[in-house]
Amino acid sequence: MFLDPYLTEYDDRLSGDASIDPLGMLIIWSAFGRRIFKNRVNSISNDVRNYTLNLFHHNLIRRIVRDESIVLSRALEGVFGRKDSTAFKSACLLYLENLFVFSVIWYEAESKRSNGQARPSVESSGVLGVSKGNRIWNETNENPLLVFSRNRPDREILKRQLGLGVSGRYKSPMMQIGYFDTHYHYHLPSAEPLWRDAEQFIAGNPSMHTLAAQCYEHLSQLLTINRKDPETPFKSIPESLPLAYVQTFPNSGTVGKFAREFWLKATGLNLGAAGALLNTLDQQPNRAEALSARELIYQTPTPVPEEEGLKFEHIKQLEPFLADAVLLFNLMACRKSQTVQHVMEQWQKFHRDARTLPDRARAILDNDKLLKVTVGASRHRLNKLLQLANTSSMTEQVHLLVDYHRSVMAQRGQASWLDIVGDEIRLDARPMRDPDVKHWEPGAWYHSYYLPNFQALVRGYQGVGA
Incomplete structure (x- = not known):
């Protein structure tokens, strides 16, 4: 499969946050969550407006690349080489994303000046980069420069925008669906039917069809400018273009109404x-x-079938174990100094005992199908936690969990929060909030999947x- 060279297991050495995941469990539970949603949904890719905006932009760029009548100016050709280069497509994505952000800001500013005249509302919440975009808007007297460039970080609304903007956040799901590979190659044989459906979807929606025509004309003219990084003052763009943007993508609900069936078919999230x-x-x-x-x-x-049902059953079995391990760690990390005996007494107040974690771990070890969901680093971490099955006392469990935490932090190049000296547990970090018994009934869940x-x-x- 063409995606295989580009898809790798989650690596929290790159993005792990000890403050919210000191036990490094994201790499474990995310494998089970991704399995349900086939990598189409995650913590940063879950908004139908942004999903659709990204598809719209990529389809526009795909058309530009395929249109032999559109030729780059000599200066732009010297920068990008050819239209099918990753750098050229990235520059297009940045330019179009910024154009959308400033279109939303422009519309909100115009609405405030409308003197009570009714205007359709636009939801700026959820528009990536809108906060910084507003600052730029005000600093430039409502006339920011849109720069067509791949290497002008000063003109990106977001830092590292190619990763943190719409195209970056939704790149992995759209690769998983099959629209392109990591280099934005749109011409893959498996992608052709997907793009045919996308073109029919866009052409069949009057707002998107109108916006596509205006964006295509604007971008085509921009590419003829004989400069290495052509600039466009926002006020020089006909108002019909930013207006078409906000009319097409005003909020997630409006987009969801017309895009639901398309996306359910494309993602398979209705199956x-x-x-x-x-x-x-x-x-x-x-x-x-x-x-x-x-x-x-x-x-x-x-x-149904059974393999789909197991996706639920595995989480039902796994999560109480992971959550209880989190609870025990939190009890150890909510005091600067305390004895192991004190932690054991607190553990009992939460209606847990020395058999709770070992029993849950042993049941998971007996479930081969569950264990096979994890591979590589996630399997390694889960196996280390499942060593709790072999403990017979709370003292052993406390030591094992501290050792596990220390190994996770070492992999991140960070210091361990906890150390055990004799019978004393010492915390070298800001104490965590005391867990609330009401929120930790036996069988409680902690992770979101x-x-x-x-x-x-x-x-x-x-x-x-x-």
Whole structure:
């Protein structure tokens, strides 16, 4: 498969945050969450407006690349070489993302000056870069420069925008679906039917069709400018273009209404375990509060076939064990200094005992299908935690968990928070908040498995906020 060279296991040495994941469990539980959603949904890719905006931009760039009548100016050709280069496509993505952000800011500014005249509302929340974009807007007297360049960080709204902007956050899911590879090669044989569907989707929506025509004309003219980094003052752009942007992508609910069926077909999130969750959420579209991860799984009938149902069953078995390990660590890390005996007494107040973790670990060790979900580093970490099955006392469990934490932090190049000297547990970090017994009933869950992120995506599909 063409994606194989580019898809790797999650590596928290690159992005691990000890302050929120001192036990390094993200690498474990995320494997089970990704399996449900087929890598289409995660903590940064869960908004139907941004999903659709990214598809729209890539389809526009794909058309530009394929159109032989559009030729780069000599200066731009000297910078990018050819239109099919990754650098050229990246420059297009940055330019279009910034154009969208400033279009939203422009529309909000115009709305404030409308003297009470009714205007359709646009939701700037969720627009990546809008906060910094507002500062740039004000600093430039509402006329920021849009620069077509791959190497002008000073003209990017976000730092490292190619990674943190819309195109970066939604790159991995769209690669997984099959639209392109890591170098934005659109011409892969497996991608052709996907792009045909995308073009029909865009052409069939009047707002997107109009916006596509205006963006295509604007970008085509920009590429004829004989400069290495052509600049466009925002006010020089006809108002019809930013207006078309905000009319097409005003909020997630509006986009979700017209994009739901397209994305469900493209992502397959209406099938299997994800489809079962979708059905549960669709039965209560007006729910004021989101369901917890545990509530959503337990309220959803077990999906079929068996392999889809196992995705739920594995999480139901795994998560109470991981959550209890987190609880024990939190009890150890909420005091600068305490005895092992004190931690044991607190553990009992949460209705746990010396058999809780070993029993849960042993049950997981007996489940070969669950264990096979993890590979590489995630399997290594889970195996180390499952050594709790061989302990017979709380003292052993405390020592094992501290040793495990120390190894996780060493892999990150960071110092351990905890050390045990004799019977004393010493904390070399800011104490964590005392766990609340009400929130830690036996069997409680701690990790999300991307279920809240899926709910956010589905709320857009349901038209919430339109």
